[in-house]
Amino acid sequence: MVQPKGPSPNKLMSGPWFILLAAMLWGTAGTAQTLAPAAAQPAVIGALRLAVSGVALLLLSGVQGSISMPKQWPLAATACAAICMATVQVCFFGALSRTGVAMGTTIFIGSSPVFAGLIAFLLRKEQPNRKWGGATLLAIIGCSLLVVSGSPIGVDPLGVLLALGAGCAYATYAVAIKVLLEGRSTLAVLAVTSILGAALLSPFLFSADLYWLAEPSGIAIALYLGLATSAAPYWLFAKGLRLTPVSTAVTLNLAEPLTAALLGVLILGEQLTASAYLGMSMLVGGLLLVSFSPRVLRARVRTQEQDGR
Numbered sequence: 609m610v611q612p613k614g615p616s617p618n619k620l621m622s623g624p625w626f627i628l629l630a631a632m633l634w635g636t637a638g639t640a641q642t643l644a645p646a647a648a649q650p651a652v653i654g655a656l657r658l659a660v661s662g663v664a665l666l667l668l669s670g671v672q673g674s675i676s677m678p679k680q681w682p683l684a685a686t687a688c689a690a691i692c693m694a695t696v697q698v699c700f701f702g703a704l705s706r707t708g709v710a711m712g713t714t715i716f717i718g719s720s721p722v723f724a725g726l727i728a729f730l731l732r733k734e735q736p737n738r739k740w741g742g743a744t745l746l747a748i749i750g751c752s753l754l755v756v757s758g759s760p761i762g763v764d765p766l767g768v769l770l771a772l773g774a775g776c777a778y779a780t781y782a783v784a785i786k787v788l789l790e791g792r793s794t795l796a797v798l799a800v801t802s803i804l805g806a807a808l809l810s811p812f813l814f815s816a817d818l819y820w821l822a823e824p825s826g827i828a829i830a831l832y833l834g835l836a837t838s839a840a841p842y843w844l845f846a847k848g849l850r851l852t853p854v855s856t857a858v859t860l861n862l863a864e865p866l867t868a869a870l871l872g873v874l875i876l877g878e879q880l881t882a883s884a885y886l887g888m889s890m891l892v893g894g895l896l897l898v899s900f901s902p903r904v905l906r907a908r909v910r911t912q913e914q915d916g917r
Contacts, residue, residue, distance in 0.1 A: 623851030627860045630841035630848065635867025637837040638713070639875055644829040645820040650705060653833065654697035655812040656821075660834020661842065662802035669799040681800070685787040689797075690804035692781035697809060699774035706767025713865055715768060718748045719775030721859040727783050728853070739897055740856055746894030747862040753887025782857060786849055794846045802842065859894070866891045 641653060703712035721744045788797045820826040849857050 623848040624856070624860055626844045626848030627852060627857050628863050630844035631861045631863035632867045633837055633841040633844070634861070635864040636871060637833060638868045639871045640829055640832050640837060643825065645823055645826050647817070647820040648826065648829070649816060650701040651698065651812050652816045652818070653830075654701045655806070655809040656830045657833040657838050658693065658697055658802060658809055659806040659813065660830060661838035662799065662804075662806040664835055664839045665795060665799040665802050665843070669793065669795040672793070672795060681792075682787065685784045686800060686804070689781055689784040689788060689801040690808065692777040692784060693801055693805035694808040695777040696774050696781065697805075699770045699777060703767045703771035703774060707771060712767060712771045713868065715771035716774045716778070717862055717865050718751045719772050720779050720861065721747070723776045723779035724782055724857075724859075727779055731783055740853075740859060743894040743897040744859050746890045746897065747859065750887040750890030750894065751862065751865050753883050753890065782849065785846055789846060789850055794843060794850070798839075798842050798846055802839075862891060862894065 637657075641648075641650075644653060700712070700716055703716065706712070707715070721740075725740065725744070785797055785801065788801070821830060845857070845861075852860075
C-alpha cells in the first residue's frame with residue numbers, strides 16, 4: 609500500500625533551524641556597521657542594505673525562473689510586505705539614533721513576538737501555546753538584562769515608539785509573506801517584496817552623498833550588509849517560515865540580539881557583566897524551549913517548496 613506523501617518530522621524540524629541561522633546572520637549587522645566609513649549615515653545604510661538585497665534576490669529568482677506573472681500575486685499582501693519591509697528599516701534606524709543601539713534593538717526584537725502572536729491570532733487564527741509564551745517571556749527578560757547590564761539608559765519616548773513600530777512592522781511582514789508563500793517560490797516572494805521595499809526607500813539614496821561607497825571598505829560593507837545580513841537571512845527565514853508558525857518563527861529571531869552580544873565580546877572587545885551573561889543564558893533557554901516545541905512538529909505545510917529543486 610502506498611503511503612501518502614508528506615513532510616517528515618526531520619523536514620519539519622528543519623524549519624526552526626533555518627530561522628535560527630537567519631537570526632544569527634541578522635545579528636552580525638551591528639558589528640558590520642561599526643566597520644562602515646564614518647560618513648555612512650544609518651538611514652542610508654539601511655536603504656543600501658535593502659537595495660542590494662532586493663537586486664540579488666531578483667537576479668537569483670530570475671535565473672531560476674521562479675517569478676510569476678503580476679496578476680497571480682495578491683496585491684494587498686504584496687503591498688503590505690513591501691511597506692512593512694521599508695518601515696522596519698526607517699523605524700529601526702530612527703530608533704537607534706534616539707535610544708541607542710542596545711535599547712532600540714531590545715525593544716524592536718523583544719516586541720516582535722508579542723505583535724506576531726496577536727497578529728497571527730487575529731488574521732490567521734494561529735493559537736500561541738504555553739511554550740511559546742514561556743519562551744517569549746524568557747527571551748524578553750534576557751534581552752532586558754542585556755540592556756540594563758551596562759550604563760544607565762536614557763529613554764526617548766519617540767525613540768521607543770519608533771522601535772515598537774519597527775517590531776510591529778516586522779511581525780506584520782512575517783504574516784504577510786506567509787500568505788504570499790502559499791503556492792509561490794520563496795525566492796520570488798522575497799525578490800518582489802525586497803525590490804519594492806527598496807524602491808520605497810530610494811529617496812534616501814538620491815538625497816544623500818554616497819562618495820564613501822567609492823572606498824573599498826564602503827562597498828565591502830554595503831555588499832556584506834545587503835547579501836549576508838539581508839538577502840541570505842530573509843531567504844532562510846522565508847524557507848523556515850513554511851514549516852513554522854509565525855509566532856514561533858518571530859520568537860526564534862530573538863537569537864539576533866544574542867548573536868550581536870557575543871560578537872561584541874569576541875570581536876569588538878566589549879565587557880559583559882554577570883547580569884548580561886544571565887540574560888544570554890535566558891535567551892538560550894527560551895530559544896531551546898520553543899525550538900523543540902511539539903507545535904513545530906505538528907505544523908501544517910500547505911505548499912511544496914519550489915525553490916532550488
